[in-house]
Amino acid sequence: MKIGVLALQGAFAEHLSSLSRLGVTGVELRQRADITPDLDGLVLPGGESTVMGKLLRELDMFAPLKTMIQGGMPVFSTCAGLILLAARADNQEKTYFEVMDITVRRNAYGRQLGSFSTQAEFAGIGVIPMIFIRAPYISAVGPQAQILAVVDGHIVAARQDAMLCTAFHPELSSDLRVHDYFLRTVAGRAAGNAA
Amino acid sequence: MSDRYELNKNLAQMLKGGVIMDVSSPEQAKIAEAAGACAVMALERIPADIRAAGGVSRMSDPTMIRGIQKAVSIPVMAKVRIGHIAEAQILQAIEIDYIDESEVLSPADDTYHIDKTCFDVPFVCGAKDLGEALRRISEGASMIRTKGEPGTGDVIQAVRHMRLIMSEMRRLQSMRDDELYQAAKEHRCDYDLVKYVHDNGKLPVVNFAAGGIATPADAALMMLLGAEGVFVGSGIFKSGNPAKRAAAIVKAVTNYRDPKMLAELSEDLGEAMVGINEQEIALLMAERGK
Numbered sequence: 001m002k003i004g005v006l007a008l009q010g011a012f013a014e015h016l017s018s019l020s021r022l023g024v025t026g027v028e029l030r031q032r033a034d035i036t037p038d039l040d041g042l043v044l045p046g047g048e049s050t051v052m053g054k055l056l057r058e059l060d061m062f063a064p065l066k067t068m069i070q071g072g073m074p075v076f077s078t079c080a081g082l083i084l085l086a087a088r089a090d091n092q093e094k095t096y097f098e099v100m101d102i103t104v105r106r107n108a109y110g111r112q113l114g115s116f117s118t119q120a121e122f123a124g125i126g127v128i129p130m131i132f133i134r135a136p137y138i139s140a141v142g143p144q145a146q147i148l149a150v151v152d153g154h155i156v157a158a159r160q161d162a163m164l165c166t167a168f169h170p171e172l173s174s175d176l177r178v179h180d181y182f183l184r185t186v187a188g189r190a191a192g193n194a195a
Numbered sequence: 196m197s198d199r200y201e202l203n204k205n206l207a208q209m210l211k212g213g214v215i216m217d218v219s220s221p222e223q224a225k226i227a228e229a230a231g232a233c234a235v236m237a238l239e240r241i242p243a244d245i246r247a248a249g250g251v252s253r254m255s256d257p258t259m260i261r262g263i264q265k266a267v268s269i270p271v272m273a274k275v276r277i278g279h280i281a282e283a284q285i286l287q288a289i290e291i292d293y294i295d296e297s298e299v300l301s302p303a304d305d306t307y308h309i310d311k312t313c314f315d316v317p318f319v320c321g322a323k324d325l326g327e328a329l330r331r332i333s334e335g336a337s338m339i340r341t342k343g344e345p346g347t348g349d350v351i352q353a354v355r356h357m358r359l360i361m362s363e364m365r366r367l368q369s370m371r372d373d374e375l376y377q378a379a380k381e382h383r384c385d386y387d388l389v390k391y392v393h394d395n396g397k398l399p400v401v402n403f404a405a406g407g408i409a410t411p412a413d414a415a416l417m418m419l420l421g422a423e424g425v426f427v428g429s430g431i432f433k434s435g436n437p438a439k440r441a442a443a444i445v446k447a448v449t450n451y452r453d454p455k456m457l458a459e460l461s462e463d464l465g466e467a468m469v470g471i472n473e474q475e476i477a478l479l480m481a482e483r484g485k
């Protein structure tokens with residue numbers, strides 16, 4: 001199994017480390033040449049969505065990645081990555097891949113003083129640690145997406161087919177269950193393709 | 196370690212692989228954000244102008260900082276004088292995302308740094324060597340940067356500081372456990388932090404390069420030497436084409452290992468800041484606050 005981790009800016013090394021602890025090879029995607037057909041899944045990490053969105057376009061990575069995601073490539077996105085997937089944003093004009101039927105609110109908890117950590121239920125996994133850093137939340141989900149976690153009345157994780165997104169950062173905790181959940185989706189799709 | 200300290204270290208992790216740019220107006224902040232800055236440092240005068248103007252330089256006017264907070268969606272940082280507890284409290288009151296306790300401003304205290312463990316907002320501090328970095332971390336800094344020599348456009352000191360920090364870490368890694376107690380004395384810092392570096396081969400917080408970075412090649416050089424991201428101060432808005440240079444430096448940090456791309460990024464950037472060689476400067480800001 002080979003997972004491509006978008007490595008333009010942000011906490012991509014933390015995702016590579018989480019994947020490696022689960023015995024999976026992650027590769028850094030820094031430019032178009034790094035996007036190879038043998039990838040089984042994608043990770044869009046936390047960082048600044050404005051930076052990643054701009055570099056995706058200017059390094060000609062936007063179209064090939066969007067095609068892969070629309071083709072059913074499993075993708076796991078955290079924080080800024082979630083913003084990249086969302087179809088709609090309710091407090092800014094910019095949207096990016098627009099592939100997930102969700103509306104995102106950027107910097108929804110305010111500045112760094114609003115960053116926090118908590119524990120909450122994640123559907124199908126149980127109670128997990130959740131670390132929110134200048135995080136967004138999902139203000140609404142459309143009929144195609146499914147809510148996976150809610151904190152203080154706000155949606156913080158969702159899924160739509162093979163796309164998974166969290167407003168918090170599983171890669172910053174030692175709990176690997178969300179990454180494992182994602183890898184099971186990747187394995188499921190690989191098995192489906194083989195059959 | 197408090198939960199808040201962990202969250203503050205985590206924010207620095209989100210900035211990695213990015214460029215933090217000095218800006219002195221909301222207009223400049225917007226240019227920086229559009230060029231791909233992962234955060235901006237709000238200050239009234241960029242270091243090159245502080246150097247030229249002389250006199251005492253202090254924390255910026257909160258109105259000016261608020262204007263920048265309103266103008267951009269990315270994190271906003273601002274500087275306080277070394278040891279100036281009250282300036283730091285003011286910046287915390289306006290909900291700054293990161294405080295830089297910085298040698299660029301005139302120091303308020305020549306003995307003590309701020310006890311950063313008393314604050315909820317995060318701090319980044321400069322360091323010339325590993326001991327300095329670990330002392331700042333003991334005091335509660337959740338991010339470190341090289342001091343370099345701000346406002347010069349001369350990268351030599353940032354290189355010297357980054358190389359020294361990295362080589363001192365490699366030396367600690369190779370030591371026997373019983374040698375670490377003496378190493379802690381030599382570095383004048385906590386044994387626990389020395390042990391952390393020995394075991395992990397890196398600082399317990401994110402480490403950026405700063406001070407004198409003026410070109411995409413300078414930024415790539417600092418990444419090759421082990422920086423996890425870069426601060427660019429005077430280099431951008433003292434150059435001929437700030438927007439283009441800023442965007443080129445952002446891409447150079449992401450693709451620092453691709454010389455062909457660096458060549459393209461270095462083309463037609465217009466004039467770089469003129470700069471001052473280290474032998475020509477009277478004031479070494481890096482010698483402030485050790």
